[in-house]
Amino acid sequence: MAVIEVTDLRKSYAGLKVLDGVSFSVEEGEIFGVLGPNGAGKTTAVECVEGLRRPDSGTVRVLGLDPVRDARRMREQIGVQLQQTQLPENLKVWEALDLYASFYADPRDWRALLEEWGLAEKRNARFGKLSGGQKQRLFIALALVGKPRVAFLDELTTGLDPQARRATWELIKQVRASGVTVVLVSHFMDEVEELCDRVAVLDRGRIVALDTPSGLLEGEHRMRFTLKAGEAPDLTGLPGVTGVSRTGERVVVTGHGDFATAVTAHLARHQVLVSDLRIDKRTLDDAFAALTGRPFDDN
Numbered sequence: 001m002a003v004i005e006v007t008d009l010r011k012s013y014a015g016l017k018v019l020d021g022v023s024f025s026v027e028e029g030e031i032f033g034v035l036g037p038n039g040a041g042k043t044t045a046v047e048c049v050e051g052l053r054r055p056d057s058g059t060v061r062v063l064g065l066d067p068v069r070d071a072r073r074m075r076e077q078i079g080v081q082l083q084q085t086q087l088p089e090n091l092k093v094w095e096a097l098d099l100y101a102s103f104y105a106d107p108r109d110w111r112a113l114l115e116e117w118g119l120a121e122k123r124n125a126r127f128g129k130l131s132g133g134q135k136q137r138l139f140i141a142l143a144l145v146g147k148p149r150v151a152f153l154d155e156l157t158t159g160l161d162p163q164a165r166r167a168t169w170e171l172i173k174q175v176r177a178s179g180v181t182v183v184l185v186s187h188f189m190d191e192v193e194e195l196c197d198r199v200a201v202l203d204r205g206r207i208v209a210l211d212t213p214s215g216l217l218e219g220e221h222r223m224r225f226t227l228k229a230g231e232a233p234d235l236t237g238l239p240g241v242t243g244v245s246r247t248g249e250r251v252v253v254t255g256h257g258d259f260a261t262a263v264t265a266h267l268a269r270h271q272v273l274v275s276d277l278r279i280d281k282r283t284l285d286d287a288f289a290a291l292t293g294r295p296f297d298d299n
């Protein structure tokens with residue numbers, strides 16, 4: 001069952017098309033990633049879904065509700081992660097949870113959330129004194145205090161060290177395991193690959209791909225080697241090979257499927273010796289570049 005349905009969302013700011021016909025749906029119980037470089041329109045799209053911004057046109061349904069017309073009923077059932085700047089430094093951890101619980105008719109007991117999210121010892125600490133990882137855990141706990149059916153998490157691990165990022169990822173998996181649908185906005189490829197069941201790749205206001213992370217990674221791989229002895233035979237006609245380029249003794253072959261086996265067998269048959277042989281797995285960065293013609297971080 002789709003819990004979120006977005007159809008042909010459009011939004012411009014001063015003539016700039018920030019969303020240019022965005023459509024997607026999110027299934028119950030999945031972690032759905034919205035991935036894109038800075039300025040791609042991720043936050044605008046997700047805030048239209050949350051009812052925080054109004055699109056110029058297009059429709060949004062969250063649990064069958066219109067985020068603007070049915071705002072109250074919808075907000076009862078969703079949880080939204082705050083951005084770093086949105087809590088006063090002096091607010092205590094328990095006060096923040098108590099405040100957010102008061103927004104909901106039937107909230108969770110926030111004391112249990114403190115335990116679950118490893119914040120019990122910090123219950124009297126002021127927000128401004130928490131570490132980055134603790135703040136992030138508090139934001140997630142706040143997003144969950146209303147027993148949401150859908151949680152929206154935006155730039156979850158920005159500014160965290162690698163250990164805290166991994167720990168946060170494990171917690172998000174637990175959120176999904178508890179039956180909550182998660183929409184995860186990110187510009188980190190590794191995060192999306194680790195967590196998401198499906199990913200919408202957004203670029204300049206359009207969805208350029210919507211697939212599982214492994215689906216996005218299918219496609220061309222690259223093989224590189226240096227010629228040591230012998231002249232490389234023509235590799236272009238081999239099964240799966242899509243391209244061959246050579247600079248001096250360095251050869252790069254791109255291809256699909258089992259092309260590397262065909263290449264190495266062919267080289268052996270022609271008694272060509274090579275060194276520094278490497279096969280590069282396709283990354284989500286490669287996938288983004290293939291989709292848009294630009295590197296991911298060149299924005």
Ligand SMILES: Nc1ncnc2c1ncn2[C@@H]1O[C@H](COP(=O)(O)OP(=O)(O)OP(=O)(O)O)[C@@H](O)[C@H]1O
Nearest residue numbers: 013014018036037038039040041042043044045187
């Ligand atoms: N309220 C606004 N007024 C004018 N322009 C805006 C407004 N909000 C967003 N924009 C512009 O819309 C574009 C998309 O912004 P958005 O925040 O949705 O992107 P994003 O993909 O979430 O990027 P980031 O990862 O940097 O947050 C940007 O060019 C931004 O400057």
